[in-house]
Amino acid sequence: MKRLLWMILAVLCLPVCGFGGHLEPFKEVPIPKANPQTPAKIELGRKLFFDRRLSGDGTTNCGTCHDPQQGYSDGLEISLNYPTTRNWRNSPTLINVAFQKFLFHDGRAASLEDQALFPLMSAFEMNQNLDYMEEEIRAVPEYVTEFTKVFGDADITRDRVAMAIAAFERTIVSGDAPLDRYLKGDRNALSPEAVKGYGLFTGKGKCTECHFGVNLADDRFHALNVPENPEHLTDPRIAATRRFVAKVYHFKEFRTLAEDPGRFLITGERKDWKAFRTPTLREIAGTAPYMHNGISATLDEAIEFFNAGGGKGNTVLTPLQLTAEEKRQLKVFLEEGLTGAPMAFTYPKIP
Template identity: 45%
Template sequence: MKNKAKQLLGQVALISFVSTAAMAQDVPPLATLGPAPIPADNPMTPEKIALGEKLFWDGRLSGNGAMPCSACHLPDAGWGTATPISFGYPGTQHWRNSQTIVNSAYYNKLFWDGASRSLELQAKAAAGGGVAGNGDGSMMEMRLRFVPEYVAAFKEVFGTVPHISAAWMAIAAYERTIVTDATKVPFDRFLAGDETAMSDEAKRGMELFNGKANCISCHNGALVSDQKFYNIGVPAAAEFEEDPLYQITLRWELYQKGGRHEDYKTGADDLGLYHQTKRPDDKHKFRTPSLRELRWTEPFMHNGGLETLADVVAFYNAGGGEGQTAGLTPLGLSSEEEADLVAFLEALSMDEPLLLDEPELPETNTWAEFAK
């Protein structure tokens, strides 16, 4: 009983510390993630999730039949690509780092610039994006209708033949199951009262996170992100200066997203949130990413410009990059404090990466068989 009481007192003290640090800045304290929010217009069922899993891995939902969602969100690469910038559709080149889909169910806006407000819209945008899936909706839909297994599954789940809008709903339902397991996260176990779950270095790092380093001002709440947008001065990706295909992509994105002619002619970097708002003050702002599962999702930043967590901490310790407007200032952390902060950031990830096997995909019918 004494040990139990001591454990409970330690838990109360920890929660008090985390909450007090957050309250001092009027931000949500760090917490354990609850169940993923489910939209009322796309309820979850086991059958829908199973359908979404196959569609997530199916290249039929792309232009050339070989660029499924999983092409840029690989489980063994942290559900990203593990490259600075994501893979492009063959013949093109992408222009941003592929964000992990782990815990994407908790974001209120998707993509680095908040271009989509739901996983359903995100799936559609990615599959049809000119430098991503490059798929035509009507063609992708017809491919699904030539797969008997999909015809049966869509009828069971949605009551109709395959419709492309329903495909995005199924994929989103599946993605809402790709979330952190709190029992496997050192910080969450520590928060639940297990004082041995985090190392002494991580505990010191947590104090820095909430105090001297002030990470919690933007990385707060259960998602460890305020989901707001900031320009922290991340340098432009070197690829945009060295590779013509990257330069073509950059100029094309600046043009097709409706930027000013001046931006198109002289642009040398991603303008971020500006592409959505067209407000000059929003140039180079990107959404605060969650710090959960960072251990498995390097490199970091919207263009993969920082390779390791140590690089990220050093970047913030120096006060961010040139031209930042987020109000960052040098932190004055010692090398030991930087290492402690990295240890805490790693403690926000599961002990092992979330790995799932690729499902077996159904075959397409011939026209003669389809016509029967």
């Protein structure tokens, strides 16, 4: 009787307690009511995304660190930076970013509109003064015309800049991967090796405990104890950036902080110490290196991390005991199953 009760409880709990979920085929990205997509707004956002005027010294644009030719990342362990500074985290891909409920590795922004102003103001990214940026854009006649067309008047504000950029970001999508066709019933969409990898991903590998849904991400944070990137210990500029961010988030011992506290910085809750958001795995073959600090150079290394049961002392993962063949099949699934058709892209002409 007691056992039956437990079983009923477990089944009821499954969808809410987070024991994982199912993979789902691609569906359209959600568009917020407050910022409807229009072709003119998307075009304006595309221009702003690639306009170097948006950085303080005119050397970088959003595409510098989220480069379409590098899977909308920059291919580096630790992302690029504003001159003389250094970044402290890996640049995440922007592919399918519209599905993310929390933005940044620690989830500190909740919408693309909010997020866009962070890198603009960040001392170690674009280091721009937003009042100045508004005047700079206002001084370009083409932009005045375009803002008027998109927003109804010529008022060029930081919020409208963010809205246009967000509209463009919502067009950076990868759907129609072999996995999507497979999930819709096309049994030949995946090669036999990839099908075995799919079985491991959803079975023995337990990956769907966290990587599920349309975007293969659970919108949650997990302390997997990913090892520190050694550069964090040796590069004083990274230390400066880490302490600066920690100070902004009222971390008391920011001066002696020697590692990335992850989600803890935002919530101050013990359970979030070194917890990071589950990233999407779509287009994963093209977005190396991996993890919030780029510590896994290849997919093999990332798979080995999970196979070993995660980082030292974590209480989330357990060793998987995958054979060499199973690890290979898992990789074939990630590379083949999650890569969609090549994403068309044309650079805009900056006014």
